[in-house]
Every structure is written in structure tokens, then in C-alpha cells.
Amino acid sequence: MRPKFSAIWTYFSEVDADTVRCKICDQTYSRKGRGTSGLRSYLKSRHEVEYAEYEQKNTALKKAAVDKRKLSEETPLQQAKRQVTLQEALQRHQYWDTSHEKSCELDNLICEMLAFQDLPFNFVEGIGFRRLIHAVQPKYNLRGRQSYTSHLCNYIYPKLRNKVKNLIKDLQYLSFTADIWTEPGAGVSLLSFTIHGINNDFQRVSLFLKCVPLEERHTGDVIAQKLDEIREEWKIPRQKIHIMVRDGGSNMKRAARVSQINDIDCNIHQLQLCIRAALAIGEYISSLLAKCKQIATHFNHSIIAQSELKGFQERLGLPLLSVIQDCPTRWNSMFNMIQRLIEIKDAIVLYTSQHTNLPQFTPNDWLQLESCATILKPFEEATKTMSGSEAFIRDPSNPCLDLHIAESIETEYK
Numbered sequence: 390m391r392p393k394f395s396a397i398w399t400y401f402s403e404v405d406a407d408t409v410r411c412k413i414c415d416q417t418y419s420r421k422g423r424g425t426s427g428l429r430s431y432l433k434s435r436h437e438v439e440y441a442e443y444e445q446k447n448t449a450l451k452k453a454a455v456d457k458r459k460l461s462e463e464t465p466l467q468q469a470k471r472q473v474t475l476q477e478a479l480q481r482h483q484y485w486d487t488s489h490e491k492s493c494e495l496d497n498l499i500c501e502m503l504a505f506q507d508l509p510f511n512f513v514e515g516i517g518f519r520r521l522i523h524a525v526q527p528k529y530n531l532r533g534r535q536s537y538t539s540h541l542c543n544y545i546y547p548k549l550r551n552k553v554k555n556l557i558k559d560l561q562y563l564s565f566t567a568d569i570w571t572e573p574g575a576g577v578s579l580l581s582f583t584i585h586g587i588n589n590d591f592q593r594v595s596l597f598l599k600c601v602p603l604e605e606r607h608t609g610d611v612i613a614q615k616l617d618e619i620r621e622e623w624k625i626p627r628q629k630i631h632i633m634v635r636d637g638g639s640n641m642k643r644a645a646r647v648s649q650i651n652d653i654d655c656n657i658h659q660l661q662l663c664i665r666a667a668l669a670i671g672e673y674i675s676s677l678l679a680k681c682k683q684i685a686t687h688f689n690h691s692i693i694a695q696s697e698l699k700g701f702q703e704r705l706g707l708p709l710l711s712v713i714q715d716c717p718t719r720w721n722s723m724f725n726m727i728q729r730l731i732e733i734k735d736a737i738v739l740y741t742s743q744h745t746n747l748p749q750f751t752p753n754d755w756l757q758l759e760s761c762a763t764i765l766k767p768f769e770e771a772t773k774t775m776s777g778s779e780a781f782i783r784d785p786s787n788p789c790l791d792l793h794i795a796e797s798i799e800t801e802y803k
Contacts, residue, residue: 395425395447396443396446396447396450397425397428397429397432397443397447399412399443399446400412400413400428400432400436400439400443401418401428404417407419407420408420409428411431411432411435411436413435413436413439414435414436418431429443437547437551438547438548438551441543441544441547442544444543445540445543445544449487449488483527483528484528484529484530485528485529485530487530491526491528491529492529492530495522495526495529496537496540497540497545499513499537500537500540500541500545501545503537503541504541504545504549510534510537510538511534513531513532513533513534513537514533514534519531553596553598553623554623554624556588556594556596557584557596557623557624557625559588559589559594560584560586560587560588560594560629561586561629562586562629562630562631563584563585563586563625563629563630563631564584564585564586564630564631564632564633564634565582565583565584565585565630565633565634566581566582566583566585566633566634566635566655567580567581567582567583567612567616567633567634567635567641567644568580568581568635568636569581569603569607569612569638569641577602577603577604578602578603578607579600579601579602579603580600580601580602580603580612580615580616581597581599581600582597582598582599582600582601582616582619583595583596583597583598584596584598584625598619598623599619599622599623601615601618601619603615607640608640608643609639609640609641609642609643609644609646609647610643610644610647612640612641612643612644613643613644613645613647613648616644616648616650617648627648627649627650630650630651631651632650632651632652632653633645633650633651633652633653634652634653634654634655635652635653635654635655636654636655636658637654637658637659637662656775657720657772657775657776660768660771660772661720661772664723664765664768665717665723668723668761673757674757674761677754677757677758677761678715678723678727680748680750680754681715681726681727681730681758682714682715682726683747683748684712684730684737684741684747684748685712685713685714685715685726685730686714687747688711688712689712689714694740695711695712697740698712698733698736698737698740701735701736701739701740702733702736705735705736705739707732707733707735707736708732708733710729710732710733711729712726712729712730712733713725713726713729714726720772720776721768721769721772721773723765724762724765724766724768724769725769727758727761727762727765728762730758731755731758731759731762734755737750738750
């Protein structure tokens with residue numbers, strides 16, 4: 390038999406001239422034409438993770454072959470011109486090869502760090518991170534963001550995806566939450582999809598599966614189509630879904646009906662709607678809250694105002710706290726704004742007395758704000774309790790899911 394140079398032969402052994410055997414599943418495969426394209430197709434369709442590893446190895450072999458060919462084609466004069474200095478040669482010799490065991494381990498750990506900590510890919514190009522890696526392990530050849538992006542998407546993601554699929558299979562029933570939100574920086578609307586369930590060990594499982602852009606109008610039919618696509622992508626049968634938790638938007642309600650999924654309102658969202666509706670009933674409270682919003686907006690739009698307020702706080706011996714602005718889509722922000730104004734009340738009174746263009750608070754106004762904060766405090770505590778990641782976990786020793794997945798991935802690498 391002729392020697393095999395392709396990386397595909399890592400996963401196959403030649404039985405005879407026309408037949409090969411897969412080393413992974415031990416199945417024989419007819420190799421017509423004696424080419425390797427059929428072997429690649431077989432590996433891609435049957436063994437997704439191993440195919441990603443093959444792609445990585447094949448790319449490295451092709452690059453090495455190109456470099457070798459370029460070197461052989463160079464004239465002696467060109468070779469002399471490209472000779473590196475002694476210091477560069479010694480430095481290159483000190484670096485591990487990309488296929489070195491420790492180098493591969495650090496590649497995986499860096500990519501996991503980017504994924505688990507939700508860091509941008511250009512983090513690996515920061516001077517602080519590069520100095521740290523060089524000091525900890527000088528032999529590691531730290532590469533650019535494109536290299537880690539490719540490694541994360543082509544090698545780590547398939548492993549993590551298979552792990553998540555296995556976790557989903559362990560759930561007899563699951564519920565999911567879906568929400569639409571806008572990313573101000575990118576100017577795009579996104580639909581998120583998160584599943585929740587209890588496995589056979591009676592441990593709660595929460596997995597954020599997908600976040601897709603919504604380029605069309607946010608109609609119920611469009612949302613239903615996106616939800617069905619995500620469900621089919623992760624092979625989640627409709628009969629396995631217990632319920633969909635959503636906000637009170639009519640488009641989300643219609644999406645649930647179109648997808649034929651039982652749905653229910655989010656308790657916390659309904660609670661926040663009740664709070665805002667109650668605050669809007671009284672004319673006096675509404676006007677008082679409008680004053681608070683005007684003052685908060687003033688400080689959030691002026692660095693000079695913030696500096697002057699800080700000066701008043703220092704002279705009065707108050708803690709240096711900034712004003713919090715109310716945001717309609719951020720839960721408890723109304724309570725947080727009122728509570729913060731009360732905490733720095735004396736500094737606010739001094740500042741507004743010198744800026745007559747701002748609304749002035751009377752002593753009765755402050756009493757009403759304190760009463761309002763007292764009423765809203767239990768709702769703020771209830772919102773935090775129900776929206777916490779361990780809201781329904783009674784055993785504090787229960788390991789978190791992220792750690793469970795990380796340990797599983799680490800076991801698979803080893």
C-alpha cells in the first residue's frame with residue numbers, strides 16, 4: 390500500500406484496495422475511485438466533532454506544505470535576505486508548536502474563558518492579557534483573534550453543542566422564555582430563546598440556546614417562525630414543551646398561538662406593570678415623579694452638574710453617590726431613583742436652590758417620596774427574589790450549571 394499523507398487517514402484504516410474501516414464506529418466503507426473526498430463526506434455526516442478536528446489538522450498541514458514549497462522555490466539570494474536575527478531564531482525556538490499538548494490545552498482554556506465570561510474576541514489582543522500570558526508561560530505562542538475565533542467555532546462549539554443536546558435529552562419536559570430586546574450599539578433587534586427544566590437528578594437546568602436578529606417587523610407570525618426554527622435546530626419536539634413564558638405583548642401572544650404552544654404571562658413583568666399603573670393614577674404622585682425624572686435626566690446629561698453635586702456631598706459629609714435615572718424597561722428603576730434622591734436629599738436641596746430652572750421639592754414632597762419608597766420596597770425585594778438565578782433552588786450546595794458544563798468539557802478534552 391502507498392503511504393498516506395492526508396489527515397483523513399487518522400480516522401480510517403485501509404482494509405484492501407477498495408475498502409476502508411472507520412476507526413471511530415468500526416464500520417467498513419466502500420472507497421470507490423480510491424480518493425479521499427468520500428471519506429471526508431462520511432466523516433462529516435457521521436462524526437461531527439471528529440470532522441471539526443480533521444478540518445483543523447488539514448488546515449495546518451496545508452499551511453505547512455505551502456510554506457515548505459515557498460521555501461524550496463526561493464533562490465539562495467532570497468533565502469539570505471529572509472534570514473532572521475539570532476535573537477529571533479532563539480525566540481522562535483522557545484515557542485511551542487501549535488500541536489504541542491500544552492499549547493492545545495491553553496488554546497482551549499482561552500476560548501472557554503472568552504465564551505464563559507462573555508468577552509469580546511479582541512480581548513486576546515490586549516496588551517495586559519498578552520503580557521500576563523507571556524509572564525505565566527513564555528513558551529506559549531499567543532495568536533490573534535481570528536485564530537481563537539476559528540478554534541472556538543470549529544472545535545469547541547461542536548463539543549459544547551453536543552453536551553447541551555445531551556442535557557436537553559435528559560429533560561422529560563421543558564419550558565422556555567422568549568423576549569425581544571434592542572442592542573443600542575448595533576442598532577438591531579434580537580429575539581432570545583432560553584429553556585428551563587428539571588433533570589432526572591432533580592436539578593434545575595437553564596440554558597440560553599439562541600439569540601437571532603429580527604430584521605422584519607415584529608409580528609406574531611414572524612416571531613412564531615423564528616421560534617419554530619430554533620426549536621427544530623435543537624431538535625426539541627413540540628410535545629416536550631410544557632409552557633412558554635412571555636411578556637404581555639400582543640405579538641408574543643399571537644406567536645404562541647401560531648406555534649401551538651401553551652403560554653403564560655411573566656409574573657414579574659405583570660407585577661411591574663401593576664406598579665407603574667398604580668403610580669400613574671394619582672395626579673400628585675405623577676407630577677412628583679415627573680420632577681424626579683427631570684432632575685435625574687439633568688445630572689445624567691451634564692458632567693459639570695455631577696461634579697457640582699459631588700462638591701455639595703463632600704461638604705455635607707454625605708456618601709458620594711450619583712443620581713439614578715428611571716428606565717421604563719428596567720425593573721425597579723423607579724424605586725432606585727426615588728431611594729437615591731432620598732439618600733442625597735440635602736445635596737439635592739442645595740443644588741436645586743442655586744439652579745432655579747430645576748423643579749424645587751417642598752418638605753411635603755420629600756415626605757411623600759419617603760412614603761412611596763416604603764411602599765415600593767417590598768415589590769423591589771419580591772422582584773429580586775423571583776428573578777434571581779436561584780429563586781426556586783432550596784439546596785444551596787447544588788452546583789451551578791455553568792461549572793457542570795465546564796467540568797464536562799474539560800473531561801472530554803482529557
